[in-house]
Amino acid sequence: MAKVLVIKSSILGSYSSSGLLIDELLAASAKQDPSQIVVVRDLGAQPLPQLDGEILGGFGGAAEQTERQQAAVALSNELIAEIQSADRIVVGVPMYNFGIPTQLKSWLDYICRAGVTFRYTEQGPEGMLANKPVLLVTTTGGMHRNTATDLALAHVQTVLGFIGLADxxxxxxxxxxxxxxxxxxxxxxxxxxxxxxxxx
Ligand SMILES: Cc1cc2nc3c(=O)[nH]c(=O)nc-3n(C[C@H](O)[C@H](O)[C@H](O)COP(=O)(O)O)c2cc1C
Incomplete structure (x- = not known):
């Protein structure tokens, strides 16, 4: 059974264009494969706690972990496990103020973990996640594709590529x-x- 992980990140709820495109895609995909399992993370509806110094310390493996650090590490592990167990991933990437929604940035902050999803070798950085197809559903108010202002998409492409998701x-x-x-x-x-x- 194919497993699809969907990451929505719009703050516009039912007015979201990336949400609309993703929902259409999922409906078509369910028709094609009714047995598929879909896991949806709606970061706009349920934002992750923002990365800060305490949480980063937890990710770094501080010996005495506070409750907040333990919760953040558990959440990060859960988000990474969702990626690992998916066959395909769909990510909504709306452009807000030339960048990505802070909610999506938080997801990236929770899935980039040294020694877990990437490591540095003598040859340079190495992504540790198994490669799998990822669809980035990008929505913008203006025209940015393949121009110097195509920053939201470039950011997500760079980070996901860094941790091994190059397809x-x-x-x-x-x-x-x-x-x-x-x-x-x-x-x-x-x-x-x-x-x-x-x-x-
Ligand atoms: C807070 C905010 C900032 C935006 N900034 C930009 C921008 O910098 N450039 C642009 O082309 N469109 C911008 N837009 C338009 C969005 O990219 C557009 O509405 C897109 O549909 C957002 O995706 P969503 O509907 O899935 O949230 C912005 C929209 C919002 C709500």
Whole structure:
């Protein structure tokens, strides 16, 4: 049974465009494989505690762990286990102020763990997660694809590649704030790319 991990990160709830595209994709995917198991993490609805010095100390293996550190390490382990047990991963990547939502940044902060998901060798950094297909569903109000301002997608691609998830696919909906026609065009183009991921 195929297992799909879905990471949603919009703060716009039912108005989210990345959420809309992901839900459409999951519906099509369930039709194709009704036995698939889907695990959804909605970071906008249920944000993770923000990384700070205390939590980082917990990740670093401080000998005397506070309750908060223990909880953060357990959560981080859980998030990493979700990735490890998935066959495919879908991540919503909305652009907010040229970057990613802070909620998605927190997820990245919890899954990047030295000695667990990456390590440094004499040859440089090495991702420790087993490679698997990842679809990044990116949504932007303006036009950014393949330009110097395509920072949200580049950030997520870089971090996931760093921890070993290099088999990355993109469904890119841009121009969503530029009027009805541009919005429709942006969504349709992303739908085509999401469909390609489904059959790949
Ligand atoms: C707080 C906020 C900041 C935004 N900043 C940008 C931006 O810097 N560039 C851009 O093109 N669109 C920007 N947008 C538009 C979003 O990228 C667009 O609404 C997209 O659909 C967001 O994805 P979502 O609907 O899944 O949350 C912003 C939207 C919000 C809510």
């Amino acid at each position: 990355q696919h993109v469904a890119y909906a841009q121009g969503l704030g530029m009027g009805d026609e541009a919005r429709q065009k942006g969504l349709d183009s992303a739908r085509d790319e999401a469909r390609a991921f489904l059959v790949a």
